[in-house]
Amino acid sequence: MPYCKGCRPRDKKCAFLKKRCDLLLSGRVQYCYECAEFPCRYLQHIDKRYRERYRMSMVENLKYIKENGIEGFLKNEEEKWRCPECGAAICCHNGICFNCGLDKLKQKKQVYRWEKR
Numbered sequence: 642m643p644y645c646k647g648c649r650p651r652d653k654k655c656a657f658l659k660k661r662c663d664l665l666l667s668g669r670v671q672y673c674y675e676c677a678e679f680p681c682r683y684l685q686h687i688d689k690r691y692r693e694r695y696r697m698s699m700v701e702n703l704k705y706i707k708e709n710g711i712e713g714f715l716k717n718e719e720e721k722w723r724c725p726e727c728g729a730a731i732c733c734h735n736g737i738c739f740n741c742g743l744d745k746l747k748q749k750k751q752v753y754r755w756e757k758r
């Protein structure tokens with residue numbers, strides 16, 4: 642499984658919404674909060690799934706970015722998702738570090754799930 646830093650650092654359109662949103666696709670909005678329909682039903686749908694399964698919320702993140710700017714947001718996120726063992730990034734889909742957690746990842750039955758706490 643390749644490790645991906647995300648859409649924005651690779652200068653790609655949002656993988657979640659690009660098929661559903663012309664505004665994002667055409668670059669007329671950079672962040673969903675710029676849209677009059679924020680949070681639209683597509684964003685709400687994926688936000689619900691990520692809140693339930695992956696310990697994050699796109700809607701909350703976007704509100705934070707709107708209020709505080711992207712720099713501060715990224716700084717907090719780096720902290721939040723930093724592997725305590727090696728300092729690399731932890732995957733939000735399973736809590737596993739792609740640098741030092743590969744053995745753990747191979748043993749998982751459901752790759753895109755966190756272990757129950």
Ligand SMILES: [Zn+2]
Binds near residue numbers: 725729741
């Ligand atoms: Zn690690």
